[in-house]
Amino acid sequence: MAAIELRGLTKVYPGGVKALDALDLDIPDGEFFALLGPSGCGKTTLLRTIAGLEIATGGAVVIGDRDVTGVQPGGRDVAMVFQDYALFPHMDVTENIAYPLRIKKVAKSARRAKAVEVGTRLGLEHLMDRRPGQLSGGQQQRVALARVMATQAQAFLFDEPLSNLDARLRLEARTFLKKLQRELGVTTVFVTHDQAEALAMADRMAVMESGHIRQIGTPAEVFQRPANTFVAGFIGSTPMNLLDGAVRGDTLDVAGCKVGVPSSAEGRLSDGEKIVYGVRPEYMSYSAEPAEGALGGKVAIVENLGASHLVTLDVNDVIVQAVVPEGSEPSLGDDGYAVPRRDRALVYRDGELV
Amino acid sequence: MTARFVAGRIGFYTLIAVLLAFFTIPLLWLATAPFTSDPTYEVGVPDFTWENFQAVAEHPYALPSLYNSLVLSVGTALLVVAMAALAAYALSRVRLPGRDALLYALLLLSSIITGTAAMVPLFQLAVELNLIDSHLGLILILTGGLLPAAIFMMKDFMDSTPKSYEESARVFGASPLQIVRHVVVPLVRPGLATIGVWAVANVWGNFLMPYLLLSDVEKQPAAVITYTLYTEGGQANLRMLSTFGLLYSVPVVLMYLFVSKKYGFRFHGGIKR
């Protein structure tokens, strides 16, 4: 197993598009690491550059203690699961799983035995003679995983491993994948555009935007303390409230209401400066009665989230959202008051966390 | 409404009947005459004799010419498939300098340099290179003519095959030639078969090139022998012509059925030149 280090990694495509801009990243041995970002942010390019499928324009890729920047993909000792799984349609499951061993010139009987062993571990034992075309999406994914496991590579790279599955299956596969990675303990980097997937599976993650890493951290860190307004807006199944405001002495003036300075920003603000006030809908306590430090307004929309409701308040023509537990949801047109939790609210100055 | 509907139905079926007649009548003779003892030009009810096939078997040039057709078409198809596949793969996957211009030129060439336009220099070339009456020479010339279209169709096919298969094999450490052998060739096999059948069908039916370049009757393919049978030596031998024509036609029909069964009929603009 091996750690992965990226040093000033840059990728410029012919035509001058900068897909990766001097990225530095350390992924310790055994970590399950997510690359998260909107499409076109460079996350897949980064993964492919680690694999060697794209040649870096500058910087270095180090796997283990070895600089592999100029090494062919096959010589980097990594294994990759592609978004479409890339299972060879003309080979059966056994042959597919055994293919990396065939390249390594492992004897036929030995590689078949290994394929059956790995396949059995992933519950594929009754499918070993099938062709990929005869398998369901979930089964195909497990074959692709088995093939990667058979390589005994130092690191695994997964490109959108769940995006080809049905929504229901995706949750199941998420749990399965996380458990498998735990058991194998192989350094694994995966790419996803789905923040929930990254939060659920990763030990740590990097949030990317147009060739830059905007934040690196554990899911908890990234969710609770987004380093900038981009990450704040990207992470979370309901987007964070990001409200323009200004510092007024000991309090903040946000959407015409007076709210307290978040604990994390205490003593760091100067009077009168313009800021962006951020608070997640989940970190608001809602009541129908006026309260100190609340954002108050009229209820404009109520959306059912299942066990809770998302209430949209019109606060002096500014939209503020709060999550309300089931049973206490208001009706349209009611007056509503949402009090941000001071230990969870954040202040951004010029887009960066204070 | 119903009267109009009935009139429409009648019109439809009348039109279909006329069309069927137009396309069937010329073909009927090929279906009946080979099984008739003494066929005339007119379509008649056959008496189901096999003697005509006997006569074809005994004819000195008939069966050998089918063999010649086979040699020419299979030889050309193998060359076309091998060369077009290699070239198309490289053109599809590697950004060679001038690739787009080359492809454009290929497409242009394949459509403008036809047998008709190039028969004079091709004849000359064959004379100069001593390729008259040479099967190999004719195969090379036919291959040169079919290659641009074949490369184009093949590249289309390669382009539609996802690259992730090759990339996957590459990350596992396969060398470029292993990738071609293990992954690319099996993946594009339907395309190879299509191009192969297309080339065979083209050469099998080609008349002009062998007519120009093969004067030795023992080397001529069935297309030329058929033409000779009805243009030379006074009264055409209808027993020979019909039966031989049928034998010469059957492989094409079988091939067509095979392709459309196995791969469905993929519509290529240039499937036939």
Place this chain on the structure above:
Amino acid sequence: MAQATSSPPETLDEDAPARRSYSSDAAGLGRLRAGVFVAPALLLIAAFLVFPALWVLYLGLTNYRLTGIAAAEPQFVGLDNFIDAVSNPVFWNSTWLTVQFVLGSAVIGQVGLGFTIAWLLRDRRGPLKRLVEGLVILAWILPSAVVSFLWVALLDRDGGTLNALLGLPGFAWLLDHPMLSIIIFNTWRGTAFSMMLYGAALGNVPPSHLESARLAGASGWQQLRDVVFPHIRGHILTNLLLISLWTFNDFTPFMITAGGPDGKSEILAVHVYKVALQSGELGYGAAVSTVILLINLVVAVFYLRLLRSKK
């Protein structure tokens, strides 16, 4: 596996030259190998397609002949062959016959019939459709030598099936109406391509468009004009150009009429063969070939322009 001997990360920048040591295409083929893959095909194309085309341009400027003195030492005669052609009524006759052949059999015959069949059978499934399509395709795939003789037999003056059906014994189709004969023959022979192309094109017309036209009360003809034609306009043009090109270069009529009688069906393809390879005037034949090449070039460039603008 991780090797302790490899360079530590601090010295990375000195390894920079190693960076371009492999290629980044899907299979890692690299330009050199790609070049080797492409070379054999290009060599054959250059030798047996490009070179002849260039040579025909040169030959057209000489007095090259198949036999005689001019065969041993051809002279450069400039544009004489082209001037000969332009002042030769036979050449103009051939050109006019070719125009008739292309317009009659391809543009009117194959396109009209092909579209009609595709339109009639557009909503049908089952044996009738398969039968009609099968027969039309059969006419297309059979070897040209065979179908040519089938038509010679069909149109035979004394014993032909057509005269027997029409009750016209002794009517000499091939002698009295050679152009009409080969035009109808080529319509029969080549309709399959247009039929399949239009079949595919009609299949791509969204049914919802036709349904909304029908809901608006459009008649069959109005549906055709307002919904179908705008959708398949590109296909029509593609089809027209391709089949015109093929028909223009078709040598099959030679096997039915051999250009006769008296050159009454001597289209350009047959004309070249007769003057160059039967009469041995290679230089003059090459000049006519050059004209054919140029016409092909114009049509093909037009066609490729069209393809590009569609993308």
